Amino acid sequence: MTSTIRINRERLWRTLMELKEIGGYDDEATGLRGVRRLALTDADAEARRRCVQWMTEAGLDVRVDRIGNVYATRPGRDRTLPCVLMGSHIDTVATGGAFDGTLGVLGGIEVMRTLNDAGVETLRDVEVGFFTEEEGVRFGIDMLGSAVTAGRIPLDQAHKLTDADGKTVEEELLRIGFDGDAHERRPIPYAYIECHIEQGPLLADAGVDVGIVEGVQSISWQRLIVAGEAAHAGTTPIESRHDAGLVAAAVVVELRRMCDSGEFGRLRATVGTFDIGAGQTNVIPHRATITVDLRNPDDKLMTAAEQHLADYVEALAQAHGVTTTWERMAKTAVVPFDAAIQDVLAATADDLGLPYVRAMSGAGHDAQEIAAICPTAMVFVAGEHGGISHTPREYSNPDACGNGTDVLANAVLRLAQQP
Structure with missing residues (x-):
């Protein structure tokens, strides 16, 4: 020995x-x-x-x-x-x-x-x-x-x-x-x-x-880019807006809801960067970029979480008249x-x-x-x-x-x- x-x-x-x-x-x-x-x-x-x-x-x-x-x-x-x-x-x-x-x-x-x-x-x-x-x-x-x-x-x-x-x-x-x-x-x-x-x-x-x-x-890193339309904060009715910042913020809230729900096991989600560019107080954001970090000890539940998030973002984009683009940064099982x-x-x-x-x-x-x-x-x-x-x-x-x-x-x- x-x-x-x-x-x-x-x-x-x-x-x-x-x-x-x-x-x-x-x-x-x-x-x-x-x-x-x-x-x-x-x-x-x-x-x-x-x-x-x-x-x-x-x-x-x-x-x-x-x-x-x-x-x-x-x-x-x-x-x-x-x-x-x-x-x-x-x-x-x-x-x-x-x-x-x-x-x-x-x-x-x-x-x-x-x-x-x-x-x-x-x-x-x-x-x-x-x-x-x-x-x-x-x-x-x-x-x-x-x-x-x-x-x-x-x-x-x-x-x-x-x-x-x-x-x-x-x-x-x-x-x-x-x-x-x-x-x-x-x-x-x-x-x-x-x-x-x-x-x-x-x-x-x-x-x-x-x-x-x-x-x-399992670790998943993605970047989400939301493209909306800049407009005047005072004259544009709420129902007419294409607010990229709002859509990005809604994604952050949904990620926390997903974690709290238990539906996706021990999911952890983090939006580590949130960028609306050179924002102005009285202008609706026309673009937002966020990063989404997901962690899960179960590969199947990670896949389910990613699919749910993709579906949620697609529905959100349609509801607010914006376009979204996903970029994969990293993914490990x-x-x-x-x-x-x-x-x-x-x-x-x-x-x-x-x-x-x-x-x-x-x-x-x-x-x-x-x-x-x-x-x-x-x-x-x-x-x-x-x-x-x-x-x-x-x-x-x-x-x-x-x-x-x-x-x-x-x-x-x-x-x-x-x-």
């Missing part, structure tokens, strides 16, 4: 706090220090270079692929065997915190340091990596780098994606120096484990620091994680004396993409303030981060010793 190792918690916390300052900003809404590190920006480039520095200082062999994913390898005794891979992302949303994604990457680097400190030689290579544009905030497709390496999105398609200023992924990779030469379809790992903050309240409510993730629920890897994580937590719960992820993760190519599972780490995330209030305490990373380290070690 493989002996138990323990990561250096103080060292892990120092790296988390150091990386937090790259892209750090003072958030007026919360009065806290937040992180704004959108993919392939200057801040992201600086954070990437810092992580690569830590990887090389740990004696790891670093490579960068053609979508900008970065991997670092600690060689095992048998280089012909597939590796055990850890990873996540270091890009953030515009109002992010220090832990989302970053914990999995820096925790993985800390696992490598711990293996070095303990003088442990593994049978298999162990790798840690971070993937490009997990959040999807800048270029519109989440889990982009992992989706490319798993083969769901072709490299050429990913390279051509543009941000709000018309800059492409390929141009920005070149600009920041992370247009690597390694092939984007990476060698298939033996197993992949991602450590990530929960971003929800389940672990905290259960009073545990660690969660074993059973899978990721429910992704179950590997039962055997989950069992390794559970046994590891038991051996460490760490209570845990099993949970379904409400958020999307790189792990759901990598699950298409190798056995995959995730370790969740509890957060405070109800597990709130995507805000500077995001916080997981040092003990929780340490416990989750201990589970990661020992599960990876077990897998890396398997013939």
